[in-house]
Amino acid sequence: MIEKITSEHNPIALHRALERIWGTRPGWGRLAAVNHNVIGVRFMLTALVFFAIGGILAMLIRTQLASAESVFMDAKTYAQVFTMHGSIMMFLFAIPFFEGMAIYLLPKLLGSRDLAFPRLGAYGYWCYLFGGLILIGALIGGVAPDSGWFMYTPLSSSVYAPGINSDVWLLGITFVEISALSAAVEIIVTIMKIRAAGMSIDRIPIFAWYMLVVATMMLVGFPPLILGSILLEVERAFDLPFFDPTRGGDPLLWQHLFWLFGHPEVYIIFLPAAGAISTILPVLAGTPLAGYRMIVAAIVSMAFLSFGLWVHHMYTVGIPHVALSFFSAASALVAVPTAIQIFAWLATIAQGRPRFSIPMLHIFGFFFVFVIGGLTGVMLAMVPFDWQAHDTHFVVAHLHYVLVGGFVFPMLAMAYYWVPHLSGKQPVQHLSHAAFWMVFIGFNVTFFFMHLTGLLGMPRRIFEYPADFGWETLNFISSMGSFLMAMGFALVALDFILLFKFGRPFRRNPWRAGTLEWAMPTPPPSYNFASIARIDNRADLLDPDKIGPRLAAGRGYLGIPRHDRMEVLGVDPVSGEPDQIVELPRQTYLPLWTALATGAFFLLMLFKLYWFIPVALAAVIVCFWGWTVRDGSPIDEGVVPIGHGVKVPVHIRAPVPPSHLAMVLTLVANATLYISLLFGCLFLWVSAPNWPPKDVSLDMPLLMLAAVVSILACVGNRLASRKMTRALAGNALAFCAHLLSAALFLWVALLTLPAPSGHAAIASLFVILIYAALHGTIGAIFAAHALWRTLRGHDEAVRMLDLKIGRLWHDYSAAAGVCAVGFCLNLQSLITGSAP
């Protein structure tokens, strides 16, 4: 029946119907956009604006350093400029750009209509934009962060940075990182669940493998930075001395937490770019990617190894030889999976007949620059050399070779490759060659000579240097190179403006690629595919020219719009067989309102208006609650047809819906933060001076009661899930148990502990108890939501998704509560045992 209807469907009518459902409304309606095409482009354009601002700051740095004893900037201004340059490039450009690229490209490569959580993508974008605006606003106002993009304590602590500058960084970056974490969850769930039919795990496009690995790294890599930022902000705002050695804190705790994020961050930036190269290069070489399996294994191995070398940024802080060897070995080892990818790309070129187009030129630029950066990286991984070069311009040269080589050249390659998809026009390419050579030569002139100034002993971050040190000529050459590079980037921008204005239209698939993003009209419609494909080959070895017209005629799955719903296909993660229809939420202003409420929370923290913060938090909760109220299908069907005689359930009835997986991933990120916190506190006990504190008295009976009560919340949830007649009682029990456990943890933290500002040990216990109390409070909100649904007569027998998601939270918060109590008990006994 379905097959008959779809095959007789008029493609134009189908297009109009789908565009009406999926399209973004004009005017103010644009603020309600949730479509991945819109959100992805917004991310990339905003990131490019930040790139331009960061680039201008780089020009200011090079102008200052072009001559000895320069009076162009004073030390204070220079500190703000170099801090903002690094922070913008890392947090506001590199990561958000590839997030945007993934948001735009992934659904297309996977043969889907959108990502798993469109509203989350929109919320992430607004958080990114508002967080970035806070940082840029501070720069314009002259109160920008000035302690370096790594914010080392005690330089960033309130003693040495009493103004608002460091708070801007800590709160602004944390605000921005919400978008990174939400993107990570969204990307993983989309790759695992939202694909074309038949796209088994061995058939997903190589770019999806890269993004799966990167998103997982983000999920585990960002929480330590967020934790560090919270602890430092808490120290600055409330005087809890986590990093103050006079009161049992340790500045090295910040370095550990920062680099636990900071080193994987380099690979988080590089891998999406490498994924793009693995996608583009085989097309330009006209042959399949060599060593597909080896590449997948290499990037998985690289992800793990990249977390084992954070201390290679801290070789000089005083670490025993054997420990240095662990990190040095891991630092050297990570070059192996990188080299595997490089050799696989070279083998692909060698096997094929490469086209020397503009994207290929940028890929060669990447090879040259990135390999040099990798080699200097291996040099710096060796402890004796690092001790000599540490904190010199050699390191600055190395990191720019890695990041510009590993990200900017691939970014330009992918821009030239995919902008025709986005614009529907092919480049005229009059300026492209000149722009490439200006960027390439300018970059190498700028940064190659920095290796030499570094080896001559020029330290990083100095704002002036004496004339007789012999650094001036090399610095002058570097500065000239940087201006040439800036002109090259301006030419690239002009080239793209000309492309959008005068580019040649094309029919479909200009590169003769084998990936699904070319099996659609260009520029893409809001729904990507009029129907969903079934694929029978690896997703980069397809024939978009044949698949495209069939899908446009509605001959795939979901070829008939149903009840004006935004429907995508959910599949089994391994086999790729359809197992559910995922009904996506329609366009809404809620992500914008939620981000504004979140922004209000951060601004109130920044301006120390703490009494108003509960209002902002309540607004955030109400907004998020609004997301769930409007969620879910009003029509409760069993299984529904998707075409070709296949019937599957709607996601709300499916065994593993995307939101369940999303909650598991959120808890993984949360657990990483919690484990980092517990290890951080243990680190202080192991290495911080001025331990133990004089007095650590904990009300253990109350704490144990709190842990037992938090377990009762899990019992309540299970009671509600098992028998519908007990839903009310079970949810009420979960609600009360969470509230009581939160109250008990708060009671112990606020009323029985000694003042947390007295010693880092007390501060640690205080924060851990607050963490447990916070989880109890959020658990109470989950339980209240379930209670509300029960009172409204929601049929929990068939719609258990919300209860299942709630159960994950209840179980996690109970485990967190028990761990908190166990940790408090242990720390108390350790302190008591080591007391003089």
Add this chain to the structure above:
Amino acid sequence: MRHPLLLMVLGFLVWSGAFLGIYFTQATACSIATENQFLHPSGWVLRLVLIGLFLASALMVIAIYRLQRRSSALSSATRTSDFMKGVTTYVSVAALFSTAFCFIGVFWLTLCAL
């Protein structure tokens, strides 16, 4: 642990645990060594403990490799299973090599000297 993706990374999960475990044991022991002659850096007990942890983690990675070879999730005669088996083998071999390469220093390097 039947999901093939989790099975694939099991070896490196052990490597990660070993990394944290060995580093934490060494750092903690060195911190309290001044008060406890049993754990004194010149003594052999700490080195034996670290070697024990190293060997235990290497043996665990090998055990995981054998488990993966026998796992039903990776041994069915399908294209997907064959792909996952191939990638899992590469990743596990990498995990074993990484374990040996990263922690081999516990045999001879000074334990607590800066």
